[in-house]
Amino acid sequence: MYKVIVADDEPTIRQGLLKIVDWEALGFHVVGDVSNGIKTVALHQELSPELIVIDIRMPRMDGLQAIREIRKTDGDCQFLILSGYADFAYAKQAIEMNVSGYVLKPIDQEELTQELLRIRAKLDQQSGRAKWSEFHADALREELILKLITAESADAPELESELAPLTSFAGTTKQILLVEAEDFTQAGPGYLESVKLRWLEAAEMEGLGYGFLTGPYTGFLLKEDLNRQGVKSKWTRLLHDACEPGQGFTAAAGPIVYDLGDIRRSYEGALGLLKDRFLLDEGRIHMETERVMNHGVAETKGHAPPDLEALATKLFFMLDLGRCEGVAETLREAGGALAAYDSTEIAIKTGIAQVLSVALSKLAAAHSSINIQDYAPLLAELYQHTHYDKLMNAAHTQLAELAERLGKDGSQPVVKQVMDFIQRHYHENLKLEAMAEMYNYNKGYLGRMFKQHTGESFHTYLDKVRIQQAIRFLREGYKVYEVSERVGYPNVDYFHSKFKKYVGASPSSIKGAPPKVKTVSLET
Structure with a gap:
């Protein structure tokens, strides 16, 4: 009208x-x-x-x-x-x-x-000419931005002089923001394109920046840099509002520059962040100044390969003890170790899946109530997540529920829990340091508590439990080397020396009724 x-x-x-x-x-x-x-x-x-x-x-x-x-x-x-x-x-x-x-x-x-x-x-007619003129200016500005973010330094001054009259900024700073739309629930054909257009229209309407499309990204040359008060929150709201419920985005901003001719540097900084998009949180804008990733994931490369078997065993222990906090900490440790060695998406997913698979297999072997097949969907789901934080949250949610179910005796005194744990896991490579870490105790303090309660040191108690189990296996007809392996002594000679120390005879001499152990009973 x-x-x-x-x-x-x-x-x-x-x-x-x-x-x-x-x-x-x-x-x-x-x-x-x-x-x-x-x-x-x-x-x-x-x-x-x-x-x-x-x-x-x-x-x-x-x-x-x-x-x-x-x-x-x-x-x-x-x-x-x-x-x-x-x-x-x-x-x-x-x-x-x-x-x-x-x-x-x-x-x-x-x-x-x-x-x-x-x-x-x-x-x-006049309105049509005005709209066409405005459209022409928008198209020219987008073309110049696209040329400038890929231009050689020698060509930048000329492109900058053409672009400058078509732009205005709240200050002297310039910055590039790149956003990738994500369709988590398969919203349907055309969704990704429509959300890109909504972003461009909203940014123009609110006067926040000049939009352009480059590859899978929607880009913006910001009129105000994201460090200004309230600017980052405005952009975050704008990006969220344009997405359908259940959909998301990944966004990264390059460094601030002061000349239009330098926006290529800001663009490349944002692009560099998005190359590690799996490690970026979904639904928030990441700045190049925040290059150290969250969740304990280090950016440094060149670390030694993580010991996945040791991490899986630790996770198994935490689950078996019902230590929900320990489960979360072990998952963080595993993720950090994997990313420090190889931060690619497939390497992290494969590593986490291996740690979980081994830990759950051990748990199923120790608990008849646990069926490893019940967790097959979780292991398959890990590969579907497009962000590290989503993957780890999914893993932690299910494992925390499992730990809570298994930790029904968590109200018992810590020493009693350790004793029960030794009775179930005597065949594992148990160490006081590891037990102290699992309970978040100082090693020396836990050792003193254990000895005051049992009258034995941690390692003596462990040896006695192993020897008792060895006697049972020998009576059942197992060979000495088989028993040695079964009770946690890979070295047969070492097993012989331990057995003779506590029993007063060699393992091969066990026949009929078991001999008495020379030391005090393990009952408390």
Whole structure:
């Protein structure tokens, strides 16, 4: 709708014009009616109408004077003159002031309608040219930005001089933001393209930046850098609002630069961050100054390969003990070790899946109530996640539930829990240091507590449990080397020495009823 002001000193004519013309049907909306030229000029300054229907003969300031005054600041407003005088002198002056039409009083409704339709067509044509001009500027600006972010340094000054008139910034800083839309739930064909367009339209509407498309990314040359107060939160909200529920995005911003010719450096910084997009959190804007990843994932490369077997065993122990906090910490440790060695998405996913698979297999072997097949969907799901934090959250959620179920005896004193753990895992490579870490205790403190409660050191207690189990296996007919392996002594000679120390005889001498152990009972 085009805005219209009606100006005539006769109230009956003004009211009649408002009633006899279907302004809305003709594409116009009357925003005011006034009685003289002075009020016409004032209302024009306030409302900026596209058309003024104005009488020539009015008190204080006539119509021609009002038009002349308005033309000093507005060359586009259309004027339709009303007059009861068929005077060529008035028409000549009106033509000189570029009015759109001249209608004689008494007003013929059909003639007035035809004049309004002609003016409407002229306004539509002007509006189309303005839109085309604006579109041309937008297209040219996007083309220049795309050229500048890939240009050689020698070509940058010329491109910068062409781009500068098409941009404006809140300060001296410039920065590139790159965003990748993600479709987590397969929203349907066209979703990714539609969300890109919504981002571009929203950024233009809110005046936050100049958009461009490059590969899978929607890019923005920001009018204000993200370090300014409130700017980052505005962009985060804008990106979230354009996404459908359940969908997301990954976003990264390059370093701040001060010349348009340097925006390639900002673009490359953002692109560098997105190469490690798996390690970036979904749904937030990452800055190049935040290059150290979260979740304990180090950026340094060149570390030794992680000991996945040891990590799996530790996770198994934490699950078996029902230590939810320990499960979370072990997962973080595993993720950090894997990323420090090889931060690629497939390497981290494969490593985490291996740690979980080994730990769950050990747990299923130790607990008849646990079926490893129940966790096959979890292991398969790990490969579907597109972000590290989502993968780890999924793993932690299920494993924490499992640990909570197995940790029903967690209210028992720590020493009692350690004793029970030794009874179940005597065949493992158990160490006091590892037990202390699992319970978040100092090694020396836990050792003293254990000895005060049992009368034995941790290692002595472990040896006794192993020897008791060895006697049972020997009575069942297992060979000495088999028993040695089964109770946690890979070296048979070492097993012989331990057995003789506690039993007073060699393992091969065990026949019939088991001999008495020389040391005190393990009962507490």
